[in-house]
Amino acid sequence: MxxxxxxxxxxxxxxxxxxxxACRSTTHHQVDPDLFFPEPDEMDLIRAAKALCAQCPVRGICLDAALENGDRDGIRGGMTEEERDPLHRKFQHRLNYGRVNAALAGRDIHLTDAERQAVVRAAYQAGTPAERLARLLKVTDEHAQKLYRRTRREIRNRAVEQQKHANKGKDKTNRQFTAMKESTANIPSRDDLGTAA
Known part of the structure; x- marks a missing residue:
């Protein structure tokens, strides 16, 4: 992303x-904050703001912060409001395993819905106690246990579906083999053909 x-x-x-x-004003580098809140038709201001963002060492963090905080106004992370809009709409589906691993390691970071689900699944599969999951996600112990029950059910249901799919594949192969066997049963053998004159 x-x-x-x-x-x-x-x-x-x-x-x-x-x-x-790069947009931070200092005594030696004055930046007008209004530069980052242009009207949609102020193309010169937009280009100037994006040029400053392009040289910013924390542009990605700025973009993440805007998405995490739901900040839809102004130019953030080198993107206009309109350019960020699709990212805002699909943000909760973001799945970054670096963030998942950081959360599992106990770092207090913002997680999307998809990342929270991945933390729960990984913690469940690793046998992490529900109390620890509760601390990682800042939820009650009861809620962590509920998340584990839901995860256990999802894993079980997925395994059942995969087994059904595998059985359907076997049944289809068996039906195809039976059909092929039946169709070749009606073909006369070489002995039944006789000899040519």
């Missing part, structure tokens, strides 16, 4: 990345 995929995910509430942002 962005260039932060190989970086360590930021923890919740961490705003230290702001200090490294």
């Amino acid at each position: 962005n260039n932060t995929d190989n970086q360590t995910p930021r923890t919740l509430g961490d705003h230290t990345w702001h200090d490294r942002a």
Whole structure:
């Protein structure tokens, strides 16, 4: 999705990345914040803001923060509101295993719905106690147990469906073999053909 995929995910509430942002005003580098809130037809301002974003070392973190916080206004992470809109719509489906692993390691990071489900499944399969899952996801122990029950049921149902699918494949192969055997039973053997004159 962005260039932060190989970086360590930021923890919740961490705003230290702001200090490294190219859009941060300093005494030696003044940046007008209005530059990042242009009207849709102000193409010169949009280009100028994107040019500044292009050289920003935390552009990916900025984009992630905008998506995580539901921030739809202005230019963030080098993208306009319109360019970010599809990312906002599909954000909860994002599945980044680096983020999943960071959460499993106990880092306090923002997780999408898909990433939370992956954490639950991985924790369940690793035999992580429900109490630990509750701490990782900041939910009650009872809710963590409910998530484990749901995961156990999903895994069981998937296994049943896969077995049904495998059995259907075997049945189809058996039917095809039987049909082929029956169709070849009516073909006369060489002895029944006689000899040519």
